[in-house]
Amino acid sequence: MKHLQRLVLIILLLLSLGGCGLIPTEREDAASSTTSPLSGVTAIAAGDLHTCALMSDRSVKCWGSNLEGQLGDGTIISKSYPAKVSGINTATQLAASYHTCAILSDNTTWCWGKGGNGELGDSNYSSSRIPIAVTGLGPAKSIDVSIRNSCAVLTDNTTMCWGNNYYGSYSGSTPSTIAGITSANALSVGYQYFCILLNNQTIQCSGENTNGQLGDGTTTSQSAPVTVSGISTATSVSAGFRQTCALLNNNTVNCWGLNSSGQLGDGTTVDKSTPVTVSGISTATSVSVGGGSEEGHSCSLLSNNSVKCWGNNDYGQLGDGTTTDRSTPVLVSGISTAIAVSAGFRHTCALLSDSTVQCWGYNNQGQLGDRTKASSFTPVNVLN
Numbered sequence: 001m002k003h004l005q006r007l008v009l010i011i012l013l014l015l016s017l018g019g020c021g022l023i024p025t026e027r028e029d030a031a032s033s034t035t036s037p038l039s040g041v042t043a044i045a046a047g048d049l050h051t052c053a054l055m056s057d058r059s060v061k062c063w064g065s066n067l068e069g070q071l072g073d074g075t076i077i078s079k080s081y082p083a084k085v086s087g088i089n090t091a092t093q094l095a096a097s098y099h100t101c102a103i104l105s106d107n108t109t110w111c112w113g114k115g116g117n118g119e120l121g122d123s124n125y126s127s128s129r130i131p132i133a134v135t136g137l138g139p140a141k142s143i144d145v146s147i148r149n150s151c152a153v154l155t156d157n158t159t160m161c162w163g164n165n166y167y168g169s170y171s172g173s174t175p176s177t178i179a180g181i182t183s184a185n186a187l188s189v190g191y192q193y194f195c196i197l198l199n200n201q202t203i204q205c206s207g208e209n210t211n212g213q214l215g216d217g218t219t220t221s222q223s224a225p226v227t228v229s230g231i232s233t234a235t236s237v238s239a240g241f242r243q244t245c246a247l248l249n250n251n252t253v254n255c256w257g258l259n260s261s262g263q264l265g266d267g268t269t270v271d272k273s274t275p276v277t278v279s280g281i282s283t284a285t286s287v288s289v290g291g292g293s294e295e296g297h298s299c300s301l302l303s304n305n306s307v308k309c310w311g312n313n314d315y316g317q318l319g320d321g322t323t324t325d326r327s328t329p330v331l332v333s334g335i336s337t338a339i340a341v342s343a344g345f346r347h348t349c350a351l352l353s354d355s356t357v358q359c360w361g362y363n364n365q366g367q368l369g370d371r372t373k374a375s376s377f378t379p380v381n382v383l384n
Contacts, residue, residue: 035371037356037381038082044351046344047096048147048292049365053082053357053382054094060085060102063382064367069129070100070113076129080366080373081383085112086130095145095189096344097291102131107139109152117148118173119163125173134162137175146189146239146291153184157199165192167207168223178206180225190239191291196225197237203228203246211242212273213257219273228256229274240289240296240343246275247287253278253300255289262327263289263296263311269327279328281308290317292345299348300329301341307332307350315346316377317361323377332360333378350379357382 043054050064061082072085099113110131121134142153149163160175170176193207204225215228243257254275265278297311308329319332347361358379369382
């Protein structure tokens, strides 16, 4: 009986301490969690299973899968809410895949996350939980990454790449110059290939070409850049798994390559080795192609600040409230104030004019940032 009375007293004491705030309770932990929308965002980058945001103070926050350290917070714990990247306070650009890279205000480049193919560029073949400087890279003005590699356009308009693309133009854990490119404006890295937008508004691509993703009218892989057929007025380019899209100066979009899920947006599911016009897009201001697998999708920001997407929709990544694939663009539900869009593996995010972010699609690792791991067929707020 005395033992029972003693146990009851101990329980009452513990409950009392918890009520005084000396011992945290589940109720207090839940109450202390901030659930307001993430704000102060100036740019976004959707990776394969994570997402990152450039903040107005030039810091970076990331959320989603962190198994390779791609959130950059010093851990390998995945998070369904934004976590601050360690040591980055002057970022100007971001790119994300299974690793993340940022260009800083001094034009240096830092990367973190998966590094087994040398894609972090630090002369090693290992992952990093915190940002590390890319070795031997000149001052950069543009950056993009894919699952095994990274590329940057330098301020002198040359291009350097690192990692492993298996097609001979570069390979290694430190940057290599891409021969013959002296007038690069921007670039995009796909799965085992890359495309470069030149200052004359043409595009050159190099690497794997199994599905015509180089756009030269063949399916022959190339170790040196070849010119995309029929493109002479491009203002941006975006490469995905094996499909590529370009925004033209008349606000239309052309795509080429793999089309198994309608990701070229031309109303068919037939691969194309030369560019075709995306149906119904005439006021585009940007285009983003998702990567990671054959079930790709693409999205465009329109001049009225809405977003249209097309291609695979297994997880709701098109944002139209369904899981139906679309071979022509559909309007993303509820998005009317977007100023940027970024397509990931099976999710998509939009930056809104009030500096908040909404995401939709696959969420198995928390890559939508809404403090859940439930996929969503329509946009949800990224929460602090």
